[in-house]
Amino acid sequence: MADTLDTAHTDPTEPGLPALQHRHLLGLATYSAAEIRLILETARQFRDVLGRRIKRVPTLRGITVVNLFFEPSTRTRISFELAEKRLSADTVNFSVSTSSVSKGETLKDTARNIEAMKIDMVVVRHKSPGAPHFLTQCVDAVIINAGDGAHEHPTQALLDLLTIADLKPSFEGLNVSIIGDITHSRVARSNLYALTALGAHVTLCGPRTLIPYGIEEMVEGGRVRVTHRLEEALEGCDVAMALRIQLERQEAGLFPSLREYHERFGIRLEHLEQHPDLIIMHPGPVNRGVELASEVVDHERAVILDQVTNGVAVRMAVLYLLAGLPDGEGAG
Amino acid sequence: MTPDLLLKGGILLDPQSREMLEADVLIRDGRIARVAPEIPAEDVPVYDCADKLISPGWMDMHVHLREPGYEHKETIATGCRAAAFGGFTAVACMPNTDPPIHTRDVVEFIIERAAPLPVDVYPIACVSKHRAGKELTEMGDLADGGAVAFSDDGAPVQNSGLMRRALEYASMLDRPIINHMEDLSLGPKGHMNEGRVSARLGVPPVPALSEEIMIARDLLLAEYTGGHLHVAHISTARSVELVREARARGVPVTAEVCPHHFALTDEAVAETHFSTDTKMHPPLRTAEDVEAIKEGLRDGTIDAICTDHAPHASFEKEVEFIAAPFGILGLETAWGLIGRELIEPGVLPLAEAVRKLTVEPRRILRLPVPRIAEGEPACLTIFDATTRWTFEAQHIRSKSRNTPFVGAPMVGRAWAIYNKGHFVEAR
Numbered sequence: 036m037a038d039t040l041d042t043a044h045t046d047p048t049e050p051g052l053p054a055l056q057h058r059h060l061l062g063l064a065t066y067s068a069a070e071i072r073l074i075l076e077t078a079r080q081f082r083d084v085l086g087r088r089i090k091r092v093p094t095l096r097g098i099t100v101v102n103l104f105f106e107p108s109t110r111t112r113i114s115f116e117l118a119e120k121r122l123s124a125d126t127v128n129f130s131v132s133t134s135s136v137s138k139g140e141t142l143k144d145t146a147r148n149i150e151a152m153k154i155d156m157v158v159v160r161h162k163s164p165g166a167p168h169f170l171t172q173c174v175d176a177v178i179i180n181a182g183d184g185a186h187e188h189p190t191q192a193l194l195d196l197l198t199i200a201d202l203k204p205s206f207e208g209l210n211v212s213i214i215g216d217i218t219h220s221r222v223a224r225s226n227l228y229a230l231t232a233l234g235a236h237v238t239l240c241g242p243r244t245l246i247p248y249g250i251e252e253m254v255e256g257g258r259v260r261v262t263h264r265l266e267e268a269l270e271g272c273d274v275a276m277a278l279r280i281q282l283e284r285q286e287a288g289l290f291p292s293l294r295e296y297h298e299r300f301g302i303r304l305e306h307l308e309q310h311p312d313l314i315i316m317h318p319g320p321v322n323r324g325v326e327l328a329s330e331v332v333d334h335e336r337a338v339i340l341d342q343v344t345n346g347v348a349v350r351m352a353v354l355y356l357l358a359g360l361p362d363g364e365g366a367g
Numbered sequence: 368m369t370p371d372l373l374l375k376g377g378i379l380l381d382p383q384s385r386e387m388l389e390a391d392v393l394i395r396d397g398r399i400a401r402v403a404p405e406i407p408a409e410d411v412p413v414y415d416c417a418d419k420l421i422s423p424g425w426m427d428m429h430v431h432l433r434e435p436g437y438e439h440k441e442t443i444a445t446g447c448r449a450a451a452f453g454g455f456t457a458v459a460c461m462p463n464t465d466p467p468i469h470t471r472d473v474v475e476f477i478i479e480r481a482a483p484l485p486v487d488v489y490p491i492a493c494v495s496k497h498r499a500g501k502e503l504t505e506m507g508d509l510a511d512g513g514a515v516a517f518s519d520d521g522a523p524v525q526n527s528g529l530m531r532r533a534l535e536y537a538s539m540l541d542r543p544i545i546n547h548m549e550d551l552s553l554g555p556k557g558h559m560n561e562g563r564v565s566a567r568l569g570v571p572p573v574p575a576l577s578e579e580i581m582i583a584r585d586l587l588l589a590e591y592t593g594g595h596l597h598v599a600h601i602s603t604a605r606s607v608e609l610v611r612e613a614r615a616r617g618v619p620v621t622a623e624v625c626p627h628h629f630a631l632t633d634e635a636v637a638e639t640h641f642s643t644d645t646k647m648h649p650p651l652r653t654a655e656d657v658e659a660i661k662e663g664l665r666d667g668t669i670d671a672i673c674t675d676h677a678p679h680a681s682f683e684k685e686v687e688f689i690a691a692p693f694g695i696l697g698l699e700t701a702w703g704l705i706g707r708e709l710i711e712p713g714v715l716p717l718a719e720a721v722r723k724l725t726v727e728p729r730r731i732l733r734l735p736v737p738r739i740a741e742g743e744p745a746c747l748t749i750f751d752a753t754t755r756w757t758f759e760a761q762h763i764r765s766k767s768r769n770t771p772f773v774g775a776p777m778v779g780r781a782w783a784i785y786n787k788g789h790f791v792e793a794r
Contacts, residue, residue: 163690168641169688184569186569
C-alpha cells in the first residue's frame with residue numbers, strides 16, 4: 036500500500052485491505068484494537084512520505100476540510116493543517132477569535148453554515164464534552180474530534196501509541212503511567228481506551244483532587260489502577276506520560292501550588308536514573324520545571340518531539356481512512 | 368359553555384379511603400349532581416368510562432410555567448394545556464420568572480391569567496427578594512395574594528441564617544419552605560451526576576453530596592425552628608435516608624420526587640451521546656439511587672410525585688451539552704412513567720400512586736382535596752393504569768419540546784380532566 040500512496044489512484048476499498056468500521060472519529064472508546072492498529076500501520080506509511088524531499092501526496096485532492104477550533108490551540112491545529120496539506124486537501128481554518136461565535140451564533144448554526152459551503156470533513160475542538168457527537172447530528176460531513184472538553188482527544192492518543200510502538204516490541208503487558216491532572220484530561224481518557232484495548236496496563240497518578248471517582252471502572256478487566264505516589268507509578272513502568280497542569284486548577288483550589296506539585300508529581304533526573312529503561316512522554320506544551328524538570332524535557336529518553344512528528348502522520352492516516360473515497364474519486 | 372356530562376361505567380377511586388366503587392357520575396353546571404350506579408343518560412352527553420378510573424383531579428406541585436418573562440418557552444396557557452393532557456387539574460408554579468414571583472402583583476397576575484383555564488394554578492413565591500438569597504420577601508403579603516409556599520428553587524438558599532429566618536417566618540403563615548437542595552460550592556459548574564459515567568465522559572460533575580449536605584442542614588434548621596421544610600425533587604439514596612431518619616424523630620419535613628429520577632439513570636447521558644434532554648437539576652443519578660427512591664415512595668418517606676416540568680425552547684437545548692440549560696418537560700409523561708416504573712412492577716399500589724398526585728401535594732400545600740360527591744364542584748381525572756402506548760412528539764402539548772421520552776413506552780394513560788366547568792380530553 037505504501038507504494039500506492041503517492042499515486043493518483045489510491046483506493047482504500049481495495050479488496051483485502053481492512054477498513055475502519057466508523058464513519059467519524061469521535062473518540063477511541065468504541066474503536067477496536069484492529070481499527071487502532073490499522074490507523075497506526077497507515078500512519079507509518081505516511082511517515083515515510085514525510086521523510087521524503089517532496090512531502091506531499093495527491094490523496095485527498097478535491098476534498099475540503101475545515102478546522103473548526105472553538106478553543107485556543109496551536110500545535111494540534113497546525114498538525115492537522117499540515118496533515119491536510121500533505122494530503123493535498125483544501126483546508127479552511129475557523130477559530131473562535133476570528134469567527135462569528137463571539138456574536139452569539141450557536142454551534143449548530145455555525146456548523147450548518149459551514150456545511151452549506153460544501154465541506155467534506157470537519158476537524159473540531161470544543162470545550163464541551165460531546166460537541167463532536169452533537170455536530171454529527173447537525174451536518175453530514177465526516178467529523179474528527181480534535182479534543183472535546185475533558186472527554187476525548189483521539190488523535191493525541193493515537194500519536195502517543197505510534198511513538199510507543201516505535202520503541203517497544205508490544206503493547207501486551209506494557210506498563211504505562213499517566214501522571215497529572217486526570218480529571219480535566221481528554222488525553223488521559225483517550226489513552227486509557229487505546230492502551231488497554233491493545234493490552235497495556237495503565238496506572239493513573241496525581242493528586243487525589245485531580246483524579247475523578249470511578250475512573251478505574253472506565254475500562255473493564257482491571258487494567259487500570261490509581262495511585263497518588265509518583266514512586267509507585269514509576270515502579271516497573273515502561274512509559275511515563277506527564278500531563279500539562281493548568282494554573283487555573285490551583286486558582287480553583289484543586290492543588291496548593293506549582294512548587295508542591297513539582298515536589299510530589301514532577302519527574303526529575305533522579306527518576307530517570309532510578310529507572311534506566313523509562314521513556315518520558317508529554318502531550319505539550321510542557322511547563323518546564325513543573326510536570327517535568329527541565330533536564331528531563333531535554334533528556335534522550337524524552338520523546339516529546341517524536342510525538343509531534345508522529346502527530347502529523349497519524350492525522351494524515353485518520354483523514355485518509357475516514358475520507359472513505361469511493362473508487363476513482365477524490366484522488367484526481 | 369360549561370358542559371353537562373354523564374361519566375358512564377367508570378370506577379371511582381377515593382385516594383383518601385383507598386376504596387374503589389363502580390358508579391356513574393353526573394355533572395351539571397360544573398358540579399357533581401349525582402353519583403350512583405346506572406344513571407340514565409337523559410339529556411346529557413355521555414362519556415364512556417368503561418375500563419377507566421375516575422379520581423379527584425391530580426396536582427403537580429412543582430412546575431415552571433415561564434410566564435411572565437420567558438413566554439418563548441411556555442406560557443401559563445400552554446403549560447396548563449400540557450397539564451390537562453397529563454391528567455392534572457392543578458399545578459403549583461415556581462417563581463423563577465422575570466420578574467420573579469417576589470411581589471404580590473406577580474402572584475395576582477398569574478392567578479388572573481389562569482382563571483379562565485381548565486387548570487388551577489397556585490403560585491409559589493420567592494423566599495428572598497430577586498431570589499438573591501439576601502432579604503426575605505414580603506411573605507405575608509404574598510400569602511394573602513395566594514402564594515401557597517415559598518421557594519427560591521433554582522437558586523437554593525445558601526445562607527443558613529436566611530434559611531432559618533425563612534422557616535420561622537413562613538411557619539407563622541402556615542406555609543412550607545421548598546428548597547432546591549444544593550450546596551453550590553460542591554458542584555460549581557457541574558452538568559451531570561458525579562460518578563462512573565461523568566468520569567468516563569469527562570463532563571464536569573455535581574456530586575450527590577451537594578444535595579445531601581443541604582438536606583442535612585435544612586433538616587436541622589427545620590427541627591430547630593419547627594418550620595415545615597419541603598424537599599424539592601429528591602434524587603439520591605442518602606437524601607431519602609436523611610429524610611426518613613428526620614421524619615422518624617418528628618422533624619416537620621415532606622418530600623417530592625420526579626418521574627425522571629426513578630425512570631432514568633446517568634447512563635442515559637452516555638447512551639444518548641450527550642443529549643441535552645438528559646440534563647436537568649438535580650441530575651439523573653445511579654441505579655442505586657433509583658432503588659432507594661422507589662423504597663422511599665413505598666414506605667412513605669417521599670410524599671408526593673411532581674414533575675419539575677421545565678420547558679426550554681429548541682434553540683436553547685439544541686446546543687453542546689455544557690451550554691444547554693437544565694430541565695425537561697414532565698407533565699405529559701408523568702402518569703405513563705408512574706405506571707411503567709411504579710404501578711406495573713408492584714412498587715406502589717395504584718391507590719398509593721394516585722394519593723401522591725392528589726391528597727399528598729394538597730396536604731403539603733394546605734389545599735382542600737376535591738371530592739367526588741354530590742354537590743361538590745367537579746374536579747376529577749379520568750385515567751387508566753394499564754394502557755400501553757408510546758409517547759410521541761405529537762403528544763407534547765407544551766410550547767417546548769425538551770423531553771427524553773419521545774419514543775418511550777408508557778403504561779397507563781390519562782384520558783380527560785373535568786375542572787372549573789371545563790372538560791378536556793387528552794386527544
